[in-house]
Amino acid sequence: MPVTLQQVDQDAWEADAQIRLDLIRIFTDAPPERLPLPVEEFIRTHLESGHLFSCARFNDRLLGAVAVKLDQDAWWLSNLCVRKTTRRRGVGSRLLALVSEAAHAQGRRLFADSSQLPVADQLLLTRLGYRLTQDGDYFELNLTTQGGHQ
Numbered sequence: 772m773p774v775t776l777q778q779v780d781q782d783a784w785e786a787d788a789q790i791r792l793d794l795i796r797i798f799t800d801a802p803p804e805r806l807p808l809p810v811e812e813f814i815r816t817h818l819e820s821g822h823l824f825s826c827a828r829f830n831d832r833l834l835g836a837v838a839v840k841l842d843q844d845a846w847w848l849s850n851l852c853v854r855k856t857t858r859r860r861g862v863g864s865r866l867l868a869l870v871s872e873a874a875h876a877q878g879r880r881l882f883a884d885s886s887q888l889p890v891a892d893q894l895l896l897t898r899l900g901y902r903l904t905q906d907g908d909y910f911e912l913n914l915t916t917q918g919g920h921q
Contacts, residue, residue, distance in 0.1 A: 774862055776869035777833065779824040784814070793833035794824060801852040813850075825873070827853070827866040835862045837870060845880040846870070863895060871900075 777783075783790055798810045806813045817824070817838050827835040835853035839846050848870065853862045874881050 774827045774829050774865045776873060777826045777828040779826055781818040784818050794836060797833060797836045797852050797854055800855045805850060825870045827862050835866050837866060845882050846874045848883045
């Protein structure tokens with residue numbers, strides 16, 4: 772499944788009805804405990820705060836998304852979700868690999884708050900090269916272990 776990366780910011784959200792529909796569907800499929808707010812409020816609040824969603828695109832649809840908070844040195848990932856109909860097909864792994872490539876290209880580090888991650892997500896991040904920081908509070912992607920990122 773050839774998945775590509777699409778960054779969705781406030782402008783893209785406002786300009787494209789299909790993006791709005793797809794993002795809402797992605798996060799509606801999330802287990803309720805994954806989101807701190809109702810779906811549309813979660814998306815709106817995240818985007819209005821100046822952050823974005825990195826999304827897995829296949830053909831003309833978004834299949835998965837991860838919330839990305841940006842700062843000067845890092846991208847902070849949270850709330851990874853893939854549509855139910857496409858789970859267990861590598862979409863989440865491919866999305867995180869694409870996010871890693873994009874962050875690396877911008878000289879940014881990648882982090883995820885370990886206290887907010889379900890065990891399945893922690894295992895996925897570990898398999899993809901993320902490691903707990905020394906204090907164990909965050910997962911950080913070790914780019915030197917990623918193919919082509921040395």
